[in-house]
Amino acid sequence: MDFAIKGDILYSKSLNKVVEYDNSYLICVNGKSDGVYKRLPAKYKGIKVYDYTGYLIIPGLVDMHLHAPQYMFIGLHMDLKLLDWLNKYTFPAEAKYKDIRFAKKAYDIFVKDLTLTATTRFAMFATIHNDATLYLMNELEKTGFKGYVGKVNMDRNSPKYLVETTNKSIKDTLKWIESCENLKNIKPIITPRFIPSCTDKLMKELSKIMKEKNLPVQSHLSENRSEIEWVKELVPRVKSYEEAYDMFDMLGTVTNSIMAHYVWPDENGIKLMKNRNVWVAHSPSSNRNLSSGIAPIGRYLREGIKVGLATDVAGGSYLSMFRAIEDTITTSKIRNCLYDSEYYNVTIEQALYLATLGGGEFFGKVGSFEKGYEFDAIVLNERDIPTVLMSELTLLERFERYIYRSHTNVYAKFIAGKKIV
Amino acid sequence: MDFAIKGDILYSKSLNKVVEYDNSYLICVNGKSDGVYKRLPAKYKGIKVYDYTGYLIIPGLVDMHLHAPQYMFIGLHMDLKLLDWLNKYTFPAEAKYKDIRFAKKAYDIFVKDLTLTATTRFAMFATIHNDATLYLMNELEKTGFKGYVGKVNMDRNSPKYLVETTNKSIKDTLKWIESCENLKNIKPIITPRFIPSCTDKLMKELSKIMKEKNLPVQSHLSENRSEIEWVKELVPRVKSYEEAYDMFDMLGTVTNSIMAHYVWPDENGIKLMKNRNVWVAHSPSSNRNLSSGIAPIGRYLREGIKVGLATDVAGGSYLSMFRAIEDTITTSKIRNCLYDSEYYNVTIEQALYLATLGGGEFFGKVGSFEKGYEFDAIVLNERDIPTVLMSELTLLERFERYIYRSHTNVYAKFIAGKKIV
Numbered sequence: 001m002d003f004a005i006k007g008d009i010l011y012s013k014s015l016n017k018v019v020e021y022d023n024s025y026l027i028c029v030n031g032k033s034d035g036v037y038k039r040l041p042a043k044y045k046g047i048k049v050y051d052y053t054g055y056l057i058i059p060g061l062v063d064m065h066l067h068a069p070q071y072m073f074i075g076l077h078m079d080l081k082l083l084d085w086l087n088k089y090t091f092p093a094e095a096k097y098k099d100i101r102f103a104k105k106a107y108d109i110f111v112k113d114l115t116l117t118a119t120t121r122f123a124m125f126a127t128i129h130n131d132a133t134l135y136l137m138n139e140l141e142k143t144g145f146k147g148y149v150g151k152v153n154m155d156r157n158s159p160k161y162l163v164e165t166t167n168k169s170i171k172d173t174l175k176w177i178e179s180c181e182n183l184k185n186i187k188p189i190i191t192p193r194f195i196p197s198c199t200d201k202l203m204k205e206l207s208k209i210m211k212e213k214n215l216p217v218q219s220h221l222s223e224n225r226s227e228i229e230w231v232k233e234l235v236p237r238v239k240s241y242e243e244a245y246d247m248f249d250m251l252g253t254v255t256n257s258i259m260a261h262y263v264w265p266d267e268n269g270i271k272l273m274k275n276r277n278v279w280v281a282h283s284p285s286s287n288r289n290l291s292s293g294i295a296p297i298g299r300y301l302r303e304g305i306k307v308g309l310a311t312d313v314a315g316g317s318y319l320s321m322f323r324a325i326e327d328t329i330t331t332s333k334i335r336n337c338l339y340d341s342e343y344y345n346v347t348i349e350q351a352l353y354l355a356t357l358g359g360g361e362f363f364g365k366v367g368s369f370e371k372g373y374e375f376d377a378i379v380l381n382e383r384d385i386p387t388v389l390m391s392e393l394t395l396l397e398r399f400e401r402y403i404y405r406s407h408t409n410v411y412a413k414f415i416a417g418k419k420i421v
Numbered sequence: 422m423d424f425a426i427k428g429d430i431l432y433s434k435s436l437n438k439v440v441e442y443d444n445s446y447l448i449c450v451n452g453k454s455d456g457v458y459k460r461l462p463a464k465y466k467g468i469k470v471y472d473y474t475g476y477l478i479i480p481g482l483v484d485m486h487l488h489a490p491q492y493m494f495i496g497l498h499m500d501l502k503l504l505d506w507l508n509k510y511t512f513p514a515e516a517k518y519k520d521i522r523f524a525k526k527a528y529d530i531f532v533k534d535l536t537l538t539a540t541t542r543f544a545m546f547a548t549i550h551n552d553a554t555l556y557l558m559n560e561l562e563k564t565g566f567k568g569y570v571g572k573v574n575m576d577r578n579s580p581k582y583l584v585e586t587t588n589k590s591i592k593d594t595l596k597w598i599e600s601c602e603n604l605k606n607i608k609p610i611i612t613p614r615f616i617p618s619c620t621d622k623l624m625k626e627l628s629k630i631m632k633e634k635n636l637p638v639q640s641h642l643s644e645n646r647s648e649i650e651w652v653k654e655l656v657p658r659v660k661s662y663e664e665a666y667d668m669f670d671m672l673g674t675v676t677n678s679i680m681a682h683y684v685w686p687d688e689n690g691i692k693l694m695k696n697r698n699v700w701v702a703h704s705p706s707s708n709r710n711l712s713s714g715i716a717p718i719g720r721y722l723r724e725g726i727k728v729g730l731a732t733d734v735a736g737g738s739y740l741s742m743f744r745a746i747e748d749t750i751t752t753s754k755i756r757n758c759l760y761d762s763e764y765y766n767v768t769i770e771q772a773l774y775l776a777t778l779g780g781g782e783f784f785g786k787v788g789s790f791e792k793g794y795e796f797d798a799i800v801l802n803e804r805d806i807p808t809v810l811m812s813e814l815t816l817l818e819r820f821e822r823y824i825y826r827s828h829t830n831v832y833a834k835f836i837a838g839k840k841i842v
């Protein structure tokens with residue numbers, strides 16, 4: 001069923017360039033964009049038109065990193081740094097997902113709430129538990145989302161109640177990948193929690209599975225200074241934390257990779273991150289809440305490292321990608337102001353790009369309204385915004401104003417041409 | 422009309438101490454708190470009870486600094502630093518309030534939106550225009566708010582379209598103070614914009630008026646490094662920006678004073694700020710948006726400087742004091758992490774104190790539910806929060822979770838015993 005949506009259309013062409021089409025039509029053919037038109041072309045005569053006249057329409061937002069099981073305690077326990085926070089709050093919470101009844105209850109709330117947000121694509125962590133992870137994937141699939149979910153692997157330095165033997169971790173991973181073969185839109189992603197949680201043997205096996213099954217990989221990299229010191233102790237033979245993943249081909253040399261955070265690059269390691277299929281999942285809320293720092297996004301963009309944005313629920317304290325955009329901009333200014341002046345501020349144009357095309361390219365042709373891109377679109381409701389100046393604003397200015405208004409939900413949402421909200 | 426409200430009641434006793442009374446009654450007698458009770462005491466039998474069972478009730482939040490005329494462009498133009506931002510966006514916007522028709526339209530939206538928020542008390546800037554300022558004050562008075570509004574003074578270094586002669590600035594100030602004598606709850610506050618905008622002669626006269634009429638004063642202090650350099654050039658005879666106000670007795674030596682921002686204290690000047698009736702209005706959103714920095718709140722509290730929180734609309738990009746609380750906590754962590762380790766993190770307990778009692782004491786007995794405090798209360802709606810864990814949470818944890826959920830509005834609001842929402 002082909003259709004059009006009508007409204008004020010804004011999207012990124014490239015990092016610094018947006019295009020604006022006010023009061024125009026965006027065409028969907030077979031789940032893909034067929035372009036934007038000021039008037040409905042004759043060949044589309046008679047197709048259904050969703051009329052959002054006066055509403056702002058942008059590509060769906062891409063959340064490159066979040067932990068679904070942690071949503072149950074979002075906004076709580078923001079008083080510790082990473083390693084203590086994991087041990088005191090996060091690991092006990094994740095352990096509860098061994099109980100599938102608990103998992104169903106918690107994941108039902110998570111999927112319901114995520115559906116209403118601006119997020120259309122994602123790469124998320126589940127827990128080590130196969131049953132709960134498969135339940136989450138099936139619920140997301142039913143809703144109409146497209147994205148990646150990872151069963152987590154952890155076989156060392158983890159509490160007794162949330163750890164696997166190396167063999168069981170590998171066996172469960174293979175079984176899990178097999179069990180989700182029937183899913184069309186929600187796909188598995190190899191997910192070693194982070195170097196401290198995974199033995200070399202486990203990493204080697206996961207790398208093998210990644211290659212054999214041609215699956216992408218996601219993990220955490222250089223989030224917190226104490227964590228980085230710990231990795232140096234755990235893997236003394238590598239020169240950097242980056243190398244500890246690269247030795248297992250997990251920095252985008254074989255399949256696509258997402259590394260969350262990357263707040264503190266190593267001068268040796270950063271060379272490994274350049275011009276590869278590895279995305280930094282920038283999580284400004286989480287990095288602030290856990291006193292980790294502010295990632296030098298401006299530098300990464302200059303150096304040719306791919307960047308997408310992320311909420312990192314529940315180190316991040318919101319599910320809203322609008323706030324991830326806001327915080328990307330504002331934290332970049334603070335880093336510039338307090339820490340290093342060579343770093344440059346992220347602009348509103350750049351932040352829109354990062355939240356759409358920047359992360360979207362991990363998923364294929366995603367994040368733009370150019371012809372041939374998957375039809376991921378969200379419609380924004382600006383009705384609660386002071387309107388004295390509305391008529392004087394460009395679409396980008398309307399987007400800027402919207403971003404700063406603490407929104408979570410959208411007025412309408414389409415994923416690959418399917419209307420979800 | 423005396424009454425009670427029933428619900429889960431939380432408030433600050435002191436900087437580090439909160440008290441929690443679940444499912445209890447808070448009594449209002451003559452617009453003041455008569456205490457919190459687990460059961461309704463016999464002497465109140467028959468009074469009206471507003472039943473908010475299961476809802477969280479806290480003291481109203483105090484916004485120590487915002488610019489009412491700037492609300493019309495909130496969330497826009499966040500791409501410049503202070504002095505350029507003032508000249509390019511803010512001054513042209515404020516100039517529009519010369520036209521009372523425009524002012525009415527814009528202030529009507531502002532007052533309507535502010536009414537729905539958690540804010541119960543405030544100290545705000547208007548513009549240099551008497552008519553528009555009086556309109557704003559009357560509208561706020563009608564709504565039931567209590568607080569201070571300042572007609573702004575500026576007689577130098579200002580654009581032609583937004584400047585006063587020294588004499589007109591003084592004359593208009595006297596006339597304005599006289600015109601608002603009939604207002605009961607909205608009071609005038611002396612408001613030199615900041616040192617760069619006010620000649621010594623104007624400052625001297627404003628100081629005289631402040632003393633003769635026994636009025637409080639508000640201004641901006643040490644927000645941005647370029648601004649501080651500029652003040653050094655403009656007032657070469659003082660050792661610090663702080664002293665440039667102190668020489669006119671505007672740092673709380675004669676009447677109460679609010680100094681917004683104070684991001685970069687001077688080691689000489691900070692001595693002048695201690696143990697006086699001067700409040701720092703901490704505006705973390707604004708200081709981030711305009712790349713000003715992060716004020717060392719932890720240090721101020723240790724040194725005996727009073728602190729309240731502020732949105733600073735529209736350098737600040739939200740009207741919600743909930744977000745000012747969130748940002749006070751999160752920016753304190755970032756300063757600690759990137760800039761100076763001697764600075765300590767602001768906790769959720771401390772942030773609640775600063776947003777209620779911290780600023781509240783500027784207004785008298787405000788910011789607490791202890792007997793004798795003015796009855797300013799807000800009721801929070803937690804219904805959109807994931808509830809898996811709700812039953813296990815303390816009231817402070819529920820408050821923490823609420824703060825991180827990007828809320829703006831409240832479920833109910835009372836100011837000095839009057840129900841506003």
